[in-house]
Amino acid sequence: MTSILTITNLQKTYAGGFQALKGINLDIEQGEIIALLGPNGAGKTTLISTVCGITTASAGQVRVAGFDIVTDFRAARALIGLVPQEIHLEPFETVQNTVRFSRGLFGKKSDPAKIQDILQQLSLWDKRNSQIRELSGGMKRRVLIAKALAHEPRVLFLDEPTAGVDVELRKDMWDIVAQLKRGGVTIVLTTHYIEEAEAIADRVGVIAKGELLLIENKASLMKRMGKKELSVQIADPIAALPDSLSGYDLELSSDGRALIYRYDTRAKRTGITALLADVAAAGLALADVETRQSSLEDIFVDLVQSEGGTS
Amino acid sequence: MNWTAIKSIYMFEMARFFRTIAQSLISPVLSTSLYFVVFGAAIGSRIDQVEGVSYGAFIVPGLIMLSVITQAISNASFGIYFPKFIGTIYELLSAPVNFLEIVAGYVGAAATKAFIIGVIILVTAFFFVEVQIAHPVAMLAFLVLTCLSFSLLGFIIGIWAGNFEQLQLVPLLIVTPLVFLGGSFYSISMLPPVWQAISLFNPVVYLISGFRWAFFDTADVPIGLSLVAIAGFTALCLVVIGWIFRTGWRIRS
Structure with a gap:
C-alpha cells in the first residue's frame, strides 16, 4: 500500500505553554479508515487542525502524498478535505452555493455535474436551493461533508462527525464513510465513541495527553489486548x-x-x-x-x- | 495565483451584497439625499460660493468620500469578521490560498461595493445640484484608490475585532470624526491658521482635497501630496496585512 499521509515528530505548544501534541508519528496508507480515539483534550482536534493548516506546528513535519504542508502547502491542502467538529456554515447561503464556493476556494473549476453528484450522494439534492438556516442539524452535518468533498480530496478528516447526533444519523454517517472508502478516499476520523471506531475503522489510534499511545489494526488490537x-x-x-x-x-x-x-x-x-x-x-x-x-x-x-x- | 479561489471569494461576498441589495443601496442614497436637503438647500442657500463653487456642489466630493470610506470599511471588516464569528474561517485557513488571494477576494468585493455606492451617490447628486467633473479619469482613480485603501483598513479592523462592538469602534470613534473634520463639508482654508495646521495631520484631508480637485480643479493641498498620501496609506495597510498573515495574528493559533 502507498502512504498518503506521513506525520513525523509533530509537536504543538500553544502560546500559554500548553503542549497539545508531544511528537506524534503516524503513517496512513491510501484508502484506509483510521479512527483516532481519545478523551476530551487529548489533542485529537489539534492534530487535525495542524495537518489541515488551521494551527501552526511548533515542530515536526507533515507530508500529504509527498507534499510538505508548509513548503508545498498548495499541493498538500488541495488533497485534503476537512469536516469540522462544530457546524460552521453561512446561515443565509443556499446549500448549492456554499458547496460551489468550497470547490472554487480550493482552486477547482466550476463543475455543476460534480456538485450534483455530491449532493445526491449525501441526499441533499432536494435541498440544494434551501438556505442553510432552514436545515436540520443532521442536514447541516451533511452539508459540511459535501463542502469537504467538493474539491474531490484524497484524504478526508472528520473531526468527531457524530458528536451529539442521534443514533439514526450516526448510522447514516457510518454508511457515508463506508461509501467514501469504496470511492478510494482515505478517511481519518476522531471520535470518543468507541463503537464508532469499532464499527468502521481499519486501524485504531489512541491519543492521550498529546501522545499517540498506539496505532494498530482494529482486529489485531482486539485480539492482542482483548x-x-x-x-x-x-x-x-x-x-x-x-x-x-x-x-x-x-x-x-x-x-x-x-x-x-x-x-x-x-x-x-x-x-x-x-x-x-x-x-x-x-x-x-x-x-x-x-x-x-x-x-x-x-x-x-x-x-x-x-x-x-x-x- | 489561485485565480479561481479569488473569484470564488469575490463572488461569494458580492452575493451577500446583492442578497441585501435594498438595504445596501437605499440607506446611502437616502442619507445622501438628506445631506443635500439639509446642507445643500437649507444651509447652503445662505452660504456664498466656496472657492468659486456653489456650496451644494462643493460638498458632493466630500459626501461621496464620507459614504465610500464608511462603506469600504464596514463591508471589508464585516466580510472577514463574519467568517471568524460563525467559524467558517476554518475553510479559508485550510484552503490552498495565500494571504494575497484572500485579501484580493475580500477587499476586492468590499471595494467594488463601496465603488458602486460612490457612483450611485454621484448620480443622486446630479438630481440636486449641478456638478462638473474637471478631471474624470483622476476622479475615478481617486475613487478606486480610496475604495481599495479603506477596504484594506476595514479588513485589518475585521481581523482585529474580537466582537461586534469592536467592529464598530474604530469606524465610529476614529474614522467618522476624521472624515467629518477632513473637509467633507468645508474647505480647510476657511479655518483659522492653527486649525488649518492641525488639519494637515488628518490623512483624510489629502483624500478629500485630491478628490475635490478632480471635480473642481481646486484643492486644499497639492494634488501630488494627495497621491503620495493615498499611496502611502495603501502601502501601510498592505504591510500590516502581510504581517497579520505571516504571524497568524488573531486568525491562526
Whole structure:
C-alpha cells in the first residue's frame, strides 16, 4: 500500500505553554479508515487542525502524498478535505452555493455535474436551493461533508462527525464513510465513541495527553489486548464457591447461578479445560456455557488509565 | 495565483451584497439625499460660493468620500469578521490560498461595493445640484484608490475585532470624526491658521482635497501630496496585512 499521509515528530505548544501534541508519528496508507480515539483534550482536534493548516506546528513535519504542508502547502491542502467538529456554515447561503464556493476556494473549476453528484450522494439534492438556516442539524452535518468533498480530496478528516447526533444519523454517517472508502478516499476520523471506531475503522489510534499511545489494526488490537469472559451457568444455585475451585480467579454471580471466569486470550493456557473438569468434580451440574469478547471500549479504558491519560 | 479561489471569494461576498441589495443601496442614497436637503438647500442657500463653487456642489466630493470610506470599511471588516464569528474561517485557513488571494477576494468585493455606492451617490447628486467633473479619469482613480485603501483598513479592523462592538469602534470613534473634520463639508482654508495646521495631520484631508480637485480643479493641498498620501496609506495597510498573515495574528493559533 502507498502512504498518503506521513506525520513525523509533530509537536504543538500553544502560546500559554500548553503542549497539545508531544511528537506524534503516524503513517496512513491510501484508502484506509483510521479512527483516532481519545478523551476530551487529548489533542485529537489539534492534530487535525495542524495537518489541515488551521494551527501552526511548533515542530515536526507533515507530508500529504509527498507534499510538505508548509513548503508545498498548495499541493498538500488541495488533497485534503476537512469536516469540522462544530457546524460552521453561512446561515443565509443556499446549500448549492456554499458547496460551489468550497470547490472554487480550493482552486477547482466550476463543475455543476460534480456538485450534483455530491449532493445526491449525501441526499441533499432536494435541498440544494434551501438556505442553510432552514436545515436540520443532521442536514447541516451533511452539508459540511459535501463542502469537504467538493474539491474531490484524497484524504478526508472528520473531526468527531457524530458528536451529539442521534443514533439514526450516526448510522447514516457510518454508511457515508463506508461509501467514501469504496470511492478510494482515505478517511481519518476522531471520535470518543468507541463503537464508532469499532464499527468502521481499519486501524485504531489512541491519543492521550498529546501522545499517540498506539496505532494498530482494529482486529489485531482486539485480539492482542482483548480479554474474554467465560460464564459457566450451573443448574442449581449455590451460596458460595466450593473450596476446590478456590485456585481459580472466579466470581460468583449475585443469583448464585453462574461462575464468571476471565482469561487472557494471549495466554498459552487459558485454564478453561481444567476449570470445567474441576466444576464437574465439585458436583456442580452445568446448564450452559457462554463467552464474551471484551470490547474496544474496555481496551481503550485500560490503555488510557494505565498511561495515566484520563482527563 | 489561485485565480479561481479569488473569484470564488469575490463572488461569494458580492452575493451577500446583492442578497441585501435594498438595504445596501437605499440607506446611502437616502442619507445622501438628506445631506443635500439639509446642507445643500437649507444651509447652503445662505452660504456664498466656496472657492468659486456653489456650496451644494462643493460638498458632493466630500459626501461621496464620507459614504465610500464608511462603506469600504464596514463591508471589508464585516466580510472577514463574519467568517471568524460563525467559524467558517476554518475553510479559508485550510484552503490552498495565500494571504494575497484572500485579501484580493475580500477587499476586492468590499471595494467594488463601496465603488458602486460612490457612483450611485454621484448620480443622486446630479438630481440636486449641478456638478462638473474637471478631471474624470483622476476622479475615478481617486475613487478606486480610496475604495481599495479603506477596504484594506476595514479588513485589518475585521481581523482585529474580537466582537461586534469592536467592529464598530474604530469606524465610529476614529474614522467618522476624521472624515467629518477632513473637509467633507468645508474647505480647510476657511479655518483659522492653527486649525488649518492641525488639519494637515488628518490623512483624510489629502483624500478629500485630491478628490475635490478632480471635480473642481481646486484643492486644499497639492494634488501630488494627495497621491503620495493615498499611496502611502495603501502601502501601510498592505504591510500590516502581510504581517497579520505571516504571524497568524488573531486568525491562526
